[in-house]
Amino acid sequence: MSEHKGIWVIAEKTPENQIAGVSLELVNAAKGLSQKLSGEEVGVLLLTGNDDVEPLLKELSEAGAQKVYLVRDENLERYSTELYSKAACDAITQKKPSIVLIGATTTGRDLAPRISARLNTGLTADCTGLDINEQGLLAATRPTFGGNLMATILCKTCRPQMATVRPKVLPKAEPDTSNSARVEKLDINLDPSAIKVKILECLNACQSAGCKIEDAEIIIAGGRGIKNAEGFKILEGLAESLGGAVAASRACVDAGWRGHCDQVGQTGKTVCPKIYIACGISGAIQHLAGMNSSDIIIAINKDPEAPIFQVATYGIVGDLFEVVPALTEAIRNSRLTCSC
Numbered sequence: 001m002s003e004h005k006g007i008w009v010i011a012e013k014t015p016e017n018q019i020a021g022v023s024l025e026l027v028n029a030a031k032g033l034s035q036k037l038s039g040e041e042v043g044v045l046l047l048t049g050n051d052d053v054e055p056l057l058k059e060l061s062e063a064g065a066q067k068v069y070l071v072r073d074e075n076l077e078r079y080s081t082e083l084y085s086k087a088a089c090d091a092i093t094q095k096k097p098s099i100v101l102i103g104a105t106t107t108g109r110d111l112a113p114r115i116s117a118r119l120n121t122g123l124t125a126d127c128t129g130l131d132i133n134e135q136g137l138l139a140a141t142r143p144t145f146g147g148n149l150m151a152t153i154l155c156k157t158c159r160p161q162m163a164t165v166r167p168k169v170l171p172k173a174e175p176d177t178s179n180s181a182r183v184e185k186l187d188i189n190l191d192p193s194a195i196k197v198k199i200l201e202c203l204n205a206c207q208s209a210g211c212k213i214e215d216a217e218i219i220i221a222g223g224r225g226i227k228n229a230e231g232f233k234i235l236e237g238l239a240e241s242l243g244g245a246v247a248a249s250r251a252c253v254d255a256g257w258r259g260h261c262d263q264v265g266q267t268g269k270t271v272c273p274k275i276y277i278a279c280g281i282s283g284a285i286q287h288l289a290g291m292n293s294s295d296i297i298i299a300i301n302k303d304p305e306a307p308i309f310q311v312a313t314y315g316i317v318g319d320l321f322e323v324v325p326a327l328t329e330a331i332r333n334s335r336l337t338c339s340c
């Protein structure tokens, strides 16, 4: 175990060939952890195809990475579970970091358990906080029992210590143009013929207009109270007036009113916007697990006993078909007044 040193972030790229926000947040968090570990190296593992790698290295350097371990291979052009986990495991086995952090995104949630299982180590998934305890161990905190308790989990006997962390719960640092990360290319042998799954085409299953819910600062979410797919139109009006995105509870996704990419909750996405407006959502623990770290929660529900009111910052007891259009109109009018 003593051979393992340093804190790694496995970087995720966006389809636009940028570093995902959560990876930059994790580099910043790794800097904080490093200070508590006598300045252990903050490294980033970047797995990429033959795209232009310079903008990615610049972003990671400005985020505060001290070293970038670069694996470039045409087979890593697109994310593939098998090839990415093989490349990451080989890189970790070569360099022996003590801590490995990954964003709790769809990709990260797919990749991290594969790596931890292959390396026979522990993984704390979906964390909201990271620290170093008195023994110098990673103390990874995550909600449990549907968000009613916070558990801090240690990995005492295996290395690396691994955690996935929810996007937007940890702050990003301002870019530091004076930092210059060293780059080390790693030689990893990837044999695509050994891979069982071949990716032929990537389709965007999310047909929703506007920004993605995981990036939105304001989310208007609809639940079964919205009644049908048509009902979401009034939420889209409110989202448009506020510059937000529309999300849904699982009940709506199961009913086919919205796509799965809009689902918030335990089996959907975890979001952390500045404002989350829950319309006709009862507040089941599986839904709360995906949104209860939002800064401000506004609940609109006709049932005053609905559990959503227990987590809401502000509550409106009423019929959403009256409240939401009134709210939208008031916001549009106030915008008009402001611009005058």
Ligand SMILES: Cc1cc2nc3c(=O)[nH]c(=O)nc-3n(C[C@H](O)[C@H](O)[C@H](O)COP(=O)(O)OP(=O)(O)OC[C@H]3O[C@@H](n4cnc5c(N)ncnc54)[C@H](O)[C@@H]3O)c2cc1C
Pocket: 222, 223, 224, 225, 226, 248, 249, 250, 251, 252, 263, 264, 265, 266, 267, 268, 269, 279, 280, 281, 282, 283, 284, 285, 286, 287, 290, 300, 301, 302, 303, 306, 318, 319, 320, 321
């Ligand atoms: C393993 C597992 C995983 C799950 N994962 C998820 C998940 O990821 N995300 C998720 O959301 N759920 C998830 N669920 C389902 C979850 O338990 C709930 O069933 C679901 O969240 C309920 O959705 P809802 O609040 O939209 O519907 P309901 O619970 O039916 O609530 C509808 C609400 O709308 C209100 N309402 C009705 N009409 C109006 C009106 N006109 N105006 C105002 N209010 C109105 C009602 O008072 C009620 O509170 C999961 C369940 C399990 C077992």
